[in-house]
Amino acid sequence: MLTITKKRIKIPPPLLISGSFLLLILIGTILLKLPIATTEPISWTDAIFVATSATTVTGLSVFDPGTVLTAFGEAVLLVLIQFGGIGLMTFAVAVLIMFRKKIGFQNRLYLREAFSQNTVGGIIKLAKSIIIFAFIVEAIGITILTFYWMPEYGFSKALHLSIFHVISAFNNAGFSLFPDNLIGVQDQPFALFLLSSLFIVGGIGFTVVLDLYQHKSFQRWSLHTKLMVSGTILINLAATIMVLVLEYNNKATIGAMSLGNKISAAYFTAVTPRTAGFNVVDYSVMEDPTLLLTMILMFIGGGSASTASGIKLTTFIVVVLSTLAFLRSQREPEIFGRSIRMEITIRSLAITTISILTVWIFIFLLTISESLPFLPLAFEVVSAFGTVGLSMGVTGQLSDLGELILSVLMFIGRIGPLTLFFLLLKPKKENFRYPYDQVFTG
Amino acid sequence: MLTITKKRIKIPPPLLISGSFLLLILIGTILLKLPIATTEPISWTDAIFVATSATTVTGLSVFDPGTVLTAFGEAVLLVLIQFGGIGLMTFAVAVLIMFRKKIGFQNRLYLREAFSQNTVGGIIKLAKSIIIFAFIVEAIGITILTFYWMPEYGFSKALHLSIFHVISAFNNAGFSLFPDNLIGVQDQPFALFLLSSLFIVGGIGFTVVLDLYQHKSFQRWSLHTKLMVSGTILINLAATIMVLVLEYNNKATIGAMSLGNKISAAYFTAVTPRTAGFNVVDYSVMEDPTLLLTMILMFIGGGSASTASGIKLTTFIVVVLSTLAFLRSQREPEIFGRSIRMEITIRSLAITTISILTVWIFIFLLTISESLPFLPLAFEVVSAFGTVGLSMGVTGQLSDLGELILSVLMFIGRIGPLTLFFLLLKPKKENFRYPYDQVFTG
């Protein structure tokens, strides 16, 4: 297991990231429990739940943040979101470099420079460039949204709302100050487009953004960037059409809207599950097939080394490509004139397997701890795992035990189940190999 | 793609098995639709559904076989079950040999002899030995059960019931002549033990039975046999304990029974989902976590080359072992002093991926075609995929479209989704390999 530097710090990356997150959650819990943070007293369990939800940029909440949190409480929430979102993104990019994974020739040159020889100084330099990027994107977002909302709310309120929602969007947190999340703005296509663009940029991954910034033509992008961009467009387009068709006549969601607003709301509903978590419709009255679609999108999630979670879009693409390759008797999948190594296939399949198992175990636990219907519980679990924050409306009805179970899941979902298992399992030294033997499968 | 013999028949095995099954279903549908087959007229959709359910040894039924079928109808059902169960088992063992997969040294010697040089004569010889094995096991089962039920029903009725239930059990079909399946015999531990032993023997796979017959010591078994036997014992034991704990106080299932009957019914309820499908409790009043456990057991299924379906127990074991090996930075999983090849891992993961995808798509389709609650529909889909036949009671309420959708799924579940995809996708010739490139996952 690699260490941060060979000289100074000797903490394995999985332990470092898990430890930092736990510390942040602990501090957040204490701050949110302070009387000055809330307008009414909240329980320790609720404080743990919301601090975890903010730090893991999930967005599930057992109370309405807009009414329960004071200005101080709001500030705590935003700081947790920023640290949790950008913090992990920075960390993930750093780990990518430390593990010396190839990041495409051009990106590597840039990142090597930014990182300069695996020292703490290098990490700080890299973190700076990510923070500057985040700051610029958020500043642009806040400026535009403030101007857009000013006529309705006046400057001060518009700025306040914009700061909160832009930071929440860019970090894929999905928290909102409005009591019904973004249902009240479902008829503002511009605001929906702006916020969704922010969480897509935040959720696509820093290496992809860098590649897009440096190279204007598809041909010169790295394979990872090509997969992320084409995959994002394809999955968003397909999901938008499916949501539009499935909910077209559902009066309780988009059925009563004008065609323009229908398309805008369907687009937002299609892109928000991976893993922004804002909602413009009420998920408790959505059609079952749309809920099922939303659950698979929440499970897939966004890009690697981003503010998003889930198994990641590239993991899903590699699993699909590898399975197709297997069915066509190809050894390794090929796409865009490149082959994908067997190790990446195995890694992707392992991530998917562990994630499915994790989701299954937590649904199982929640059906034991809660006496609520199955689908809302399963939906809540997938949402927590993908740190999405969408809910069919049962978050507030959870038992204390249920809240703690979901808090653990949000934590696992954000650091990634792989990180957790790497912590728990010791690598095995292979001194010799046993002879092969046949096992029949399928 | 290999062919049955190099000289005479030139049909690829996946096409041959799919074609035979479709033909059998077609004949079965026509026979069941005949006025002499039923005591009341049934629709074509119902005839298709039940013929498919019998041929694929699923056991789901849109009517009560005990009252609706005449003696002729019952005979048709039994013939479909026997052909569908033992037929596919024979075929699968033949394919294993034709594809020249290693089946362990001792088994290979026997099977090579039985099969003698890949000729049609060899297949017939092999089929004969499987049919003789099935006949002996069924004859023993029928004899014992007839004697056991004789005091209650008299000889003629006891024989009639025994023939039907033993054939249904050995072939993992799960059809019953009792209106409430086996709920009426839930207080007969001996009958439950006998029937469950029959479907476990039928569902463990012919190569395993052969290995057990030839070698009395664990050390001399093939790796496949070791995995199947230890895996079966482990999963049955764990599932029994879980069912017992989860349902212990559920008065609607086992809560009101004596401790002995509780254990007996919990054992039966734990082993029947993989993939026998008899039920001794009412699944519509089961606890949600137990239903979730049942669904994962139905998905896993029985042994390769057996009368059972599902992804198969060995596939599941290989997926778990491979994932653990990956997490411990091992290249290939090891167990019982043997390594498992990377290709077997990839194959297992591909089967699991396709199966999850298939189940997901069919739940999605059924939530569109039906207006029934989510969990019973999801349960019905997993049951059809694993050709299990357990139901939360919605089979009779399905629309015609829903019945046809499930019929297609039972067919896919029995021939295996891999077989279907091998039919649909052409193998790609690899003349050159593209250069590798990096993709970040997870």
Ligand SMILES: [K+]
């Ligand atoms: K979120």
Ligand SMILES: [K+]
């Ligand atoms: K069955």
